[in-house]
Amino acid sequence: MINQDNKIYNFAPGPAMLPDSVKQQIIDDMPDWRGTGSSVMEVSHRGPVFRNLVKETELLVREILDISDEYDILMTPGGARLQYSMMPMSFSSLTGKTMYFVHGHWGKSAILEAQKFCNARPLVPYKQGEIYTAIPEYDMSQLDDSFDYFHYTTNETLEGVEWQDIPENNGVPMFCDMTSNLMTRPIDVSKYHLIYASAQKNLGIAGITIVIIKKSMLDIAPNNLPLMLDYRTYAKHDSLWNTPPTFPWYVMNLMLNWIKSTGGLSAIESRNTQKSAKLYDFIDNSNFYSNNVKVDNRSKVNVTFLLADENLNETFVQQADAVGIKAIKGHRAVGGMRASLYNAMPIAGVNALIEFMQQFEKDHG
Ligand SMILES: Cc1ncc(COP(=O)(O)O)c(C=O)c1O
DSSP states (O other), X not given: OOSTTOOOEEOOSXXXXXXXXXXXXXXXXXXXXXXXXXXXXXXXXXXHHHHHHHHHHHHHHHHHHTOOTTEEEEEESSHHHHHHHHHHHHHOOTTOEEEEOOOSHHHHHHHHHHTTTSEEEESSOOOTTOOOSSOOOOOGGGOOTTSSOEEEESEETTTTEEOSSOOOXXXXXXXXXXXXXXXXXXXXXXXXXXXXXXXXXXSSSTTOEEEEEEGGGGGTSOTTSOGGGOHHHHHHTTTOSSOOOHHHHHHHHHHHHHHHHTTHHHHHHHHHHHHHHHHHHHHHTOSSEEXXXXXXXXXXXXXXXXXXXXXXXXXXXXXXXXXXXESOBOOTTTOSEEEEOOTTOOHHHHHHHHHHHHHXXXXXX
């Protein structure tokens, strides 16, 4: 027996675990998807069956996030990182100014890319090697309409530092990297001009990125962009201009149906709150484990923690792996451990992790 449930729990930060029912559906669909006689991987993206999936997926996103017709929903390749380039190329210029809020690894990556295309400034100065344990104090009065847009990251996946509210944007179009927490709780889309998230954490598998963009933004972009880097190409052609990542699109559709059938985002949020609260509570009550993220900024989806004795890190990871607790090691830039508790992680996985941590403490504390 590996753990009490005899199950593997994958705490990877992405690609991440999928719900069992979604994996089973993929297996069931493989020989004959929706009566096509083929798998979804073998049918034309322009045929009626795949086009139905495209329409259905868009409607599910609109319904789950309550998105109005003022927005287009696009599916792009290239991960979240491609968005780091597309945003400044489309919505600023070499003579333009943009404001970035940096509170971790991904925010830094985003601003560094933007600086190739425009004058991208950090709202709060940052240091390259800094490991964030809180959202830094900030003064939004610097943000005014001389900036083309304001960008931030809702959840810093490596550090486990998450915004719990929405920052003020002083009327400047607000863009947001929600790669690690889109669809983990309800959000007010109307506050944003652009939201993006690659799928491999809460929305299926790698290969596809969802972009929710205010239609009015599309008129602003310059006309000389390469077609595949122009949001309008995706908007005009239902994201089917080139041959898209059809399998990841199909898995996203299954994930959205799963989110809906398990109660939608309010239910998802209360499960995520319960899972993370249980783990933080355990860590806070231990002298062997610690989490040094400011309590109000703690992530509900990436719980980072340290062992009192760093020399035990390797043993911890190996023994966890042996009992079915997979991919628990923290990112090399941050160290320690990280438990990613995305939507598909059941509370039973958190219980199994805590049980293992208790036993490890008994053996090594
Ligand atoms: C918050 C955040 N932004 C961006 C990325 C990069 O995503 P991709 O690899 O899809 O480009 C990640 C990946 O972990 C992430 O967590």
